[in-house]
Amino acid sequence: MNDRRAYFFLAAALAVLAVQGLVPQYRWLTLSVAVLYLVFALAFATANLSARRASIKKRESLDRSGS
Amino acid sequence: MEIGAIIVILVALAFDFTNGFHDAANSIATVVSTRVLSPRYAVIWAAFFNFVAFLIFSTHVANTIAKDVVVQEALTVGVIFAGLLGAIAWNLLTFWLGLPTSSSHALVGGMAGAAVVRGGFDVLISEGLATIGAFIVLSPLVGLAIGLLLTLIIQWVFHREKNLPKLNKGFRRGQLFSAAAFSLGHGGNDAQKTMGIILAVLIAVGSLPADAEVPLWVVLSAHTAIALGTLFGGWRIVKTMGFKLTKLQPSGGVAAESAAAATLFFASAQGIPVSTTHTITGAIVGVGASRRMSAVRWRVAGRVLWAWIFTIPGAAIVAGIFSLLVEALA
Numbered sequence: 001m002n003d004r005r006a007y008f009f010l011a012a013a014l015a016v017l018a019v020q021g022l023v024p025q026y027r028w029l030t031l032s033v034a035v036l037y038l039v040f041a042l043a044f045a046t047a048n049l050s051a052r053r054a055s056i057k058k059r060e061s062l063d064r065s066g067s
Numbered sequence: 068m069e070i071g072a073i074i075v076i077l078v079a080l081a082f083d084f085t086n087g088f089h090d091a092a093n094s095i096a097t098v099v100s101t102r103v104l105s106p107r108y109a110v111i112w113a114a115f116f117n118f119v120a121f122l123i124f125s126t127h128v129a130n131t132i133a134k135d136v137v138v139q140e141a142l143t144v145g146v147i148f149a150g151l152l153g154a155i156a157w158n159l160l161t162f163w164l165g166l167p168t169s170s171s172h173a174l175v176g177g178m179a180g181a182a183v184v185r186g187g188f189d190v191l192i193s194e195g196l197a198t199i200g201a202f203i204v205l206s207p208l209v210g211l212a213i214g215l216l217l218t219l220i221i222q223w224v225f226h227r228e229k230n231l232p233k234l235n236k237g238f239r240r241g242q243l244f245s246a247a248a249f250s251l252g253h254g255g256n257d258a259q260k261t262m263g264i265i266l267a268v269l270i271a272v273g274s275l276p277a278d279a280e281v282p283l284w285v286v287l288s289a290h291t292a293i294a295l296g297t298l299f300g301g302w303r304i305v306k307t308m309g310f311k312l313t314k315l316q317p318s319g320g321v322a323a324e325s326a327a328a329a330t331l332f333f334a335s336a337q338g339i340p341v342s343t344t345h346t347i348t349g350a351i352v353g354v355g356a357s358r359r360m361s362a363v364r365w366r367v368a369g370r371v372l373w374a375w376i377f378t379i380p381g382a383a384i385v386a387g388i389f390s391l392l393v394e395a396l397a
Contacts, residue, residue: 012211012212015204015208016205018204019200019205022201023197023198023201023202026205033205033208033212037208
């Protein structure tokens with residue numbers, strides 16, 4: 001997980017959850033936003049992992065064809 | 068009405084004028100930068116929607132400022148005046164330091180600080196302050212989430228579109244509506260802070276009962292002041308928020324303004340005073356983050372974070388000093 005957006009959205013989700021206790025009447029809002037941020041964090045993290053895996057596979061196939 | 072109350076009302080309207088003057092750039096930045104409207108027409112467009120916001124929003128935010136920050140017994144004309152002076156002084160200080168602080172939070176901090184110096188911490192209404200404090204963090208983060216979500220939806224819907232000039236033309240037109248919606252949200256939330264101050268003064272001097280609603284003349288004068296501020300100041304502020312944070316395309320402008328407008332509409336409907344500048348900042352960061360992290364100028368976003376932390380305590384301290392001065396001179 002080295003796409004910095006994943007860390008950013010994880011931090012944003014934690015910030016939203018941190019203030020949740022101050023506004024219990026808006027729990028539905030804070031929880032929805034926190035879940036949305038966690039989905040973004042997961043999406044950016046996995047998208048980055050898939051891209052890296054594809055790049056490694058491509059490099060390996062280039063190495064094999066080279067040798 | 069006593070002369071002191073009239074002075075405070077005039078200072079509050081001047082504060083509202085400077086709010087329009089300063090924040091107009093937030094709503095016209097993208098329409099001007101994408102040449103949908105000339106700066107002059109963009110300012111007239113924003114000012115018009117600032118003014119007509121009173122037809123759409125009720126006065127919940129004004130009631131929160133007047134009744135949910137400090138107990139009414141502690142809100143004398145002197146305390147309100149000191150709070151207002153503290154907020155203005157804090158805004159000038161942070162403007163000089165280049166910190167993008169919120170005048171709304173300065174106002175809340177100012178009133179709280181001025182009242183605490185006179186009556187101790189018991190005069191504060193913790194529930195109201197907790198909601199305002201939580202939304203200092205939540206409004207930009209909600210704006211950011213909606214901004215990113217709208218950008219992803221736009222990208223998903225139009226990713227097969229080959230005719231980019233046609234697409235951009237469509238979004239340029241869309242910006243007229245999104246800028247109008249943001250100006251409505253700005254007028255609706257920010258003008259009400261001034262209405263709240265005036266309502267508190269009128270209650271303090273006994274012109275209105277404690278449970279009174281905002282009179283129409285107060286609503287109209289606050290909206291007129293903010294619209295005039297936008298009209299006179301907007302086009303002078305060339306360095307726009309849009310370009311400071313990230314370079315926006317027409318579709319990004321539509322997404323950012325719509326996201327910020329949705330957040331402001333929600334806050335106004337719930338009676339929560341939020342920073343319009345911080346909300347649009349969050350939305351613009353959300354649009355920028357859909358591309359890559361380096362598309363966002365994090366130094367500017369980081370300065371907003373400092374502003375979150377310091378505004379309410381900073382304005383409270385400055386207003387506390389003014390409160391002591393007003394008490395000594397009265």
